[in-house]
Amino acid sequence: xxxxxxxxxxxxxxxxxxxxxxxxxxxxxxxxxxxxxxxxxxxxxxxxxxxxxxxxxxxxxxxxxxxxxxxxxxxxxxxxxxxxxxxxxxxxxxxxxxxxxxxxxxxxxxxxxxxxxxxxxxxxxxxxxxxxxxxxxxxxxxxxxxxxxxxxxxxxxxxxxxxxxxxxxxxxxxxxxxxxxxxxxxxxxxxxxxxxxxxxxxxxxxxxxxxxxxxxxxxxxxxxxxxxxxxxxxxxxxxxxxxxxxxxxxxxxxxxxxxxxxxxxxxxxxxxxxxxxxxxxxxxxxxxxxxxxxxxxxxxxxxxxxxxxxxxxxxxxxxxxxxxxxxxxxxxxxxxxxxxxxxxxxxxxxxxxxxxxxxxxxxxxxxxxxxxx
Amino acid sequence: xxxxxxxxxxxxxxxxxxxxxxxxxxxxxxxxxxxxxxxxxxxxxxxxxxxxxxxxxxxxxxxxxxxxxxxxxxxxxxxxxxxxxxxxxxxxxxxxxxxxxxxxxxxxxxxxxxxxxxxxxxxxxxxxxxxxxxxxxxxxxxxxxxxxxxxxxxxxxxxxxxxxxxxxxxxxxxxxxxxxxxxxxxxxxxxxxxxxxxxxxxxxxxxxxxxxxxxxxxxxxxxxxxxxxxxxxxxxxxxxxxxxxxxxxxxxxxxxxxxxxxxxxxxxxxxxxxxxxxxxxxxxxxxxxxxxxxxxx
Ligand code: SF4
Numbered sequence: 001x002x003x004x005x006x007x008x009x010x011x012x013x014x015x016x017x018x019x020x021x022x023x024x025x026x027x028x029x030x031x032x033x034x035x036x037x038x039x040x041x042x043x044x045x046x047x048x049x050x051x052x053x054x055x056x057x058x059x060x061x062x063x064x065x066x067x068x069x070x071x072x073x074x075x076x077x078x079x080x081x082x083x084x085x086x087x088x089x090x091x092x093x094x095x096x097x098x099x100x101x102x103x104x105x106x107x108x109x110x111x112x113x114x115x116x117x118x119x120x121x122x123x124x125x126x127x128x129x130x131x132x133x134x135x136x137x138x139x140x141x142x143x144x145x146x147x148x149x150x151x152x153x154x155x156x157x158x159x160x161x162x163x164x165x166x167x168x169x170x171x172x173x174x175x176x177x178x179x180x181x182x183x184x185x186x187x188x189x190x191x192x193x194x195x196x197x198x199x200x201x202x203x204x205x206x207x208x209x210x211x212x213x214x215x216x217x218x219x220x221x222x223x224x225x226x227x228x229x230x231x232x233x234x235x236x237x238x239x240x241x242x243x244x245x246x247x248x249x250x251x252x253x254x255x256x257x258x259x260x261x262x263x264x265x266x267x268x269x270x271x272x273x274x275x276x277x278x279x280x281x282x283x284x285x286x287x288x289x290x291x292x293x294x295x296x297x298x299x300x301x302x303x304x305x306x307x308x309x310x311x312x313x314x315x316x317x318x319x320x321x322x323x324x325x326x327x328x329x330x331x332x333x334x335x336x337x338x339x340x341x342x343x344x345x346x347x348x349x350x351x352x353x354x355x356x357x358x359x360x361x362x363x364x365x366x367x368x369x370x371x372x373x
Numbered sequence: 374x375x376x377x378x379x380x381x382x383x384x385x386x387x388x389x390x391x392x393x394x395x396x397x398x399x400x401x402x403x404x405x406x407x408x409x410x411x412x413x414x415x416x417x418x419x420x421x422x423x424x425x426x427x428x429x430x431x432x433x434x435x436x437x438x439x440x441x442x443x444x445x446x447x448x449x450x451x452x453x454x455x456x457x458x459x460x461x462x463x464x465x466x467x468x469x470x471x472x473x474x475x476x477x478x479x480x481x482x483x484x485x486x487x488x489x490x491x492x493x494x495x496x497x498x499x500x501x502x503x504x505x506x507x508x509x510x511x512x513x514x515x516x517x518x519x520x521x522x523x524x525x526x527x528x529x530x531x532x533x534x535x536x537x538x539x540x541x542x543x544x545x546x547x548x549x550x551x552x553x554x555x556x557x558x559x560x561x562x563x564x565x566x567x568x569x570x571x572x573x574x575x576x577x578x579x580x581x582x583x584x585x586x587x588x589x590x591x592x593x594x595x596x597x598x599x600x601x602x603x604x605x606x607x608x609x610x611x612x613x614x615x616x617x618x619x620x621x622x623x624x625x626x627x628x629x630x631x632x633x634x635x636x637x638x639x640x641x642x643x644x645x646x647x648x649x650x651x652x653x654x655x656x657x658x659x660x661x662x663x664x665x666x667x668x669x670x
Contacts, residue, residue, distance in 0.1 A: 050593055050598060051596070063536070065536060065593070065594075065595065065596035066596040066597075067437065067438065067439065067596055068595075068596065069555055070555065071555050071556065071558065071559075072555070073553065073555040073556075123512075123553075123556050125512070130512075134512075134553055134556065135552055135553065136552070136553070136555070138472075138495065139500075139501065139552055230556070230559065293505075293512065294505075294507050294512040
């Protein structure tokens with residue numbers, strides 16, 4: 001993969017116009033080069049007899065013999081000890097608007113230094129970033145970007161937060177965790193964009209050092225998770241509950257795919273569960289699907305389907321429901337649930353207007369949940 | 374019937390405990406195996422029944438487990454030289470696997486120039502073909518070696534017990550030809566092994582399976598554990614990829630029984646993917662329908 005492809009894959013091309021971005025990329029290339037894989041001991045695993053190990057990081061619980069790698073492809077048993085191969089080995093880096101993650105109730109109008117390593121612990125057939133998520137780290141261009149340097153770059157490019165995103169951050173847990181700790185020391189916030197396939201213990205530990213987590217709830221059926229995600233729904237629901245309980249900021253994205261997870265019944269069940277388990281204030285984004293990777297036989301989601309999901313969620317009592325990937329749609333904006341006025345007007349990732357004062361609606365003083373400063 | 378015949382040639386002492394190869398005996402084993410397989414006393418004629426003059430042949434080996442459980446380079450080169458010399462292939466042969474690091478660690482000298490070539494998919498300028506092969510449950514990029522460089526393939530696999538798949542042999546060897554094998558180990562690798570084999574660039578190029586059973590890991594595989602590795606000193610040949618692996622599986626069961634270990638069925642890890650492969654029409658999985666011929670040199 002050449003340099004152009006490297007940044008194109010991650011959407012970086014669109015960001016070259018950000019001031020200073022070009023020189024930042026040049027810097028990265030200057031220190032980067034073709035880095036080798038890391039060999040940093042993993043934190044959640046147990047040793048078994050005969051140099052075997054069991055990984056305890058995610059619900060797959062991979063059991064591996066010597067020289068074997070887990071399902072995610074970025075962790076390897078070397079002589080009976082388990083190692084992450086992607087510590088500090090970044091394959092994607094961008095300065096993104098935080099709205100792109102999407103976080104709509106977290107430091108609006110700011111940028112997040114967004115990073116990823118290769119690898120993922122599921123295999124969604126509709127993955128948008130499969131060229132970096134469904135590969136082994138040696139199959140993509142990657143750069144050395146140790147935690148301190150990530151934080152330094154975030155500050156240098158006036159990003160108040162770092163986003164661990166694009167692939168599945170759970171699989172680069174150790175790197176994300178250490179970077180988050182470093183970031184905290186320098187008053188830089190941390191956000192995580194995840195599918196939620198992570199075990200309770202590491203997730204609880206993670207919530208101690210990050211500020212916001214967005215979880216992709218990909219459907220509300222185990223069958224869909226088995227067929228299209230190669231994962232399980234239940235651990236994701238558990239993860240949502242753990243994050244909500246932890247008190248850090250949580251948003252949910254539901255990618256609506258025509259005929260696969262778009263029925264009113266399924267959307268309603270999802271919303272009811274969220275309402276009962278998490279409450280009405282969690283922002284929920286219904287995003288538009290585009291044919292991708294192994295699901296190319298379906299059309300993009302009709303806007304009317306997304307509007308139907310949006311309507312159902314409001315009917316069920318959720319307060320902050322958005323439509324994603326339809327730039328210019330009015331459901332991109334945040335409405336005050338009390339006076340129904342627009343308190344954050346968005347067009348795509350661009351924020352046109354913010355009518356909040358100290359986290360409250362400027363018109364009726366109703367508190368709008370989120371991290372606003 | 375040619376399709377379901379399996380030839381097992383044993384050569385006592387062909388590989389010494391120090392992994393030195395008795396070249397003369399090895400050659401006899403290959404010759405005996407090919408003659409029995411093709412039914413042709415003349416090797417050249419026999420080779421013609423499955424290779425064309427202009428073929429570029431890939432020998433897909435398996436070096437993942439390291440030096441102790443990889444085809445000894447002399448064993449692989451012995452085959453390559455025989456095919457180059459007696460076959461019509463001249464030197465259009467590539468011995469290959471995933472990475473140069475693993476090839477080197479297993480004792481192979483890389484050769485990208487003339488003669489019989491030896492290199493890994495991760496060689497600069499080789500890599501994985503950009504086309505995403507999407508077939509049934511498979512979504513993978515194939516090694517450019519499999520997709521572009523070669524026109525015919527021998528799966529020259531190591532026979533091993535496999536903690537998840539039950540058995541790894543000729544069909545599963547092609548996991549080393551894709552960029553994401555880690556994604557296909559769920560459900561005892563079933564149906565993934567069969568479905569990957571069924572993709573056009575593999576099925577259409579595969580000519581035969583040869584299982585290297587010099588050292589058989591019959592328990593705790595696929596990593597090497599000397600305690601459960603038997604110097605079996607055999608080569609197994611078949612045109613039928615499923616029958617070859619089924620016959621390999623029987624060897625593993627035999628060794629397990631001899632050591633008092635439970636069968637793979639008792640351990641709930643029978644290689645179900647072989648039955649799936651049979652259902653897909655890729656070969657024969659029923660032991661009673663496989664004609665196994667054992668020879669000794
Ligand atoms: S993090 Fe990776 S190695 Fe660990 S259990 Fe999950 S998929 Fe397996």
